[in-house]
Amino acid sequence: MQTNFTLAQLADPDTKVSEKILRTCVHCGFCTATCPTYVLLGDELDSPRGRIYLIKDMLESGKAATEEVVTHVDRCLSCLSCMTTCPSGVDYMHLVDHARAHIEKTYTRPAADRFVRRMLAAILPYPSRFRAASLAAILGKPFAPLLRRVPPLSRFAAMLELAPASLPRSSSVNRRQVFPAEGGRRKGRVALLRGCAQSVLDPGINEAAIRLLTRKGIEVVIAEGEGCCGALTHHMGRTADSHAFARNNVDAWTKVIDSGGLDAILVTTSGCGTTVKDYGFILRTDGTYAAKAARVSALAKDITEYLEQLDLGAPKRMDRPTVAYHAACSLQHGQQVKFAPKALLAKAGFKVSDVAEGHLCCGSAGTYNMLQPAIARQLRDRKVANIEATGAEIVVAGNIGCLTQIGKGTEKPVLHTVELLDWAYGGPIPRALSSYVLSR
Numbered sequence: 001m002q003t004n005f006t007l008a009q010l011a012d013p014d015t016k017v018s019e020k021i022l023r024t025c026v027h028c029g030f031c032t033a034t035c036p037t038y039v040l041l042g043d044e045l046d047s048p049r050g051r052i053y054l055i056k057d058m059l060e061s062g063k064a065a066t067e068e069v070v071t072h073v074d075r076c077l078s079c080l081s082c083m084t085t086c087p088s089g090v091d092y093m094h095l096v097d098h099a100r101a102h103i104e105k106t107y108t109r110p111a112a113d114r115f116v117r118r119m120l121a122a123i124l125p126y127p128s129r130f131r132a133a134s135l136a137a138i139l140g141k142p143f144a145p146l147l148r149r150v151p152p153l154s155r156f157a158a159m160l161e162l163a164p165a166s167l168p169r170s171s172s173v174n175r176r177q178v179f180p181a182e183g184g185r186r187k188g189r190v191a192l193l194r195g196c197a198q199s200v201l202d203p204g205i206n207e208a209a210i211r212l213l214t215r216k217g218i219e220v221v222i223a224e225g226e227g228c229c230g231a232l233t234h235h236m237g238r239t240a241d242s243h244a245f246a247r248n249n250v251d252a253w254t255k256v257i258d259s260g261g262l263d264a265i266l267v268t269t270s271g272c273g274t275t276v277k278d279y280g281f282i283l284r285t286d287g288t289y290a291a292k293a294a295r296v297s298a299l300a301k302d303i304t305e306y307l308e309q310l311d312l313g314a315p316k317r318m319d320r321p322t323v324a325y326h327a328a329c330s331l332q333h334g335q336q337v338k339f340a341p342k343a344l345l346a347k348a349g350f351k352v353s354d355v356a357e358g359h360l361c362c363g364s365a366g367t368y369n370m371l372q373p374a375i376a377r378q379l380r381d382r383k384v385a386n387i388e389a390t391g392a393e394i395v396v397a398g399n400i401g402c403l404t405q406i407g408k409g410t411e412k413p414v415l416h417t418v419e420l421l422d423w424a425y426g427g428p429i430p431r432a433l434s435s436y437v438l439s440r
Contacts, residue, residue: 001025001052004060013285014098015059021095022056024088025049031082031092036361036379037075045072048082048092055099064106065099073099075375077368078235079329079361084336093334094281097234104237116155120367121238124197125228125245127174131200137163158373162404164201168431171203176224179210187217188263190306191256193249193276196228198269198400204431205268205400208422209303213266215426216310221262226252229267231275234282235366246279247286250293257295264306265299268418270399271366274334276300302331303418304340304398315348316426322351323420324392326383326406328399329361341398341417348424353390357382364401376405384409394433396420 001022010016031048032038038047045054054069082092123129140160147157174194198205210220230245253265267273280294323345331337345352363369363379384406387395395414397403407414419430
């Protein structure tokens with residue numbers, strides 16, 4: 001694609017990167033076939049290729065974002081399926097991130113939209129605030145159908161509908177500490193990201209990861225001061241907020257690295273993992289943090305990438321149900337981790353069923369299911385129909401957003417990959433599976 005940026009524009013490091021990305025695109029249109037919004041809506045401007053044209057015009061003009069640009073960029077899930085499909089290697093992720101930051105700086109959203117976005121940014125990354133808001137949402141759930149009938153309030157209805165029926169108790173793993181390797185011999189040392197939303201909605205995921213790792217001789221560190229990865233605010237274009245979260249985590253993990261070393265920084269929420277792996281790029285122009293961020297990114301791994309390197313031994317459980325594996329977009333497209341989760345489940349003795357249209361997003365996408373509830377609901381229903389068609393007994397995924405989204409559309413137990421692996425190798429029955437196991 002030919003571009004016409006001025007030298008002054010190219011002096012900006014973000015614009016310089018975007019210009020190179022734009023030049024990579026050859027307009028082939030392969031991305032349209034795998035883009036969820038284009039598949040649903042059939043609008044060229046709701047495809048990656050269409051959005052690229054809009055972003056190019058917006059950035060080249062140097063003007064404020066228009067309502068048209070904002071509408072179609074907001075509809076992008078950042079599922080990154082287009083990047084998996086693209087034969088030219090267009091780095092759409094960083095291009096749309098730049099576009100969102102430009103929108104945030106130059107476009108004045110309607111008051112209701114601004115309020116919702118500020119509220120999400122002020123609550124979701126902070127576990128204590130998120131827990132309080134979730135408890136309030138549980139009480140408000142009966143009002144969701146009423147709110148959905150009022151278009152300006154439909155986003156609040158979506159938030160209430162996504163709220164769990166109840167919250168698990170706060171977990172002891174959600175504080176700074178070290179979990180020693182069992183057996184007296186340490187074979188490795190890792191840090192584990194606690195996360196924000198996941199630590200409230202399902203702390204059992206990290207509990208399972210810690211049990212499984214320590215049983216296999218791995219010391220697990222929960223770093224002091226570590227918090228939200230910044231993904232939620234990053235995808236809303238709130239650059240200052242997301243960079244602050246990134247710097248905070250880089251500092252926290254750097255202290256652990258310098259005080260004893262780390263084999264890896266493990267993440268059990270793939271949406272967070274994609275962002276942590278990108279810290280080196282995000283902070284590339286920060287003279288103080290660039291090198292440290294690159295070191296952190298190089299150590300970051302999804303939990304399944306690390307587990308695949310370990311000898312987990314023989315599984316302990318014989319009653320292993322069939323599994324429908326949902327590949328989270330942030331894992332299969334964002335991190336290109338496609339085979340490790342299924343290989344681990346198969347090695348543990350589970351029969352793993354692939355889900356049709358597995359490349360398409362479930363509609364969660366961070367805050368997307370709250371900001372674009374109508375599209376998110378369509379994608380969820382399509383995903384659930386494909387899951388149900390497998391005939392599998394349970395659903396497994398590697399991202400808390402996907403687990404929450406899919407869980408609202410199916411009666412099947414929905415749980416994290418590491419919970420199932422922990423159970424198979426001697427851990428307790430996952431909470432989501434307890435009633436299922438008792439009924440067999």
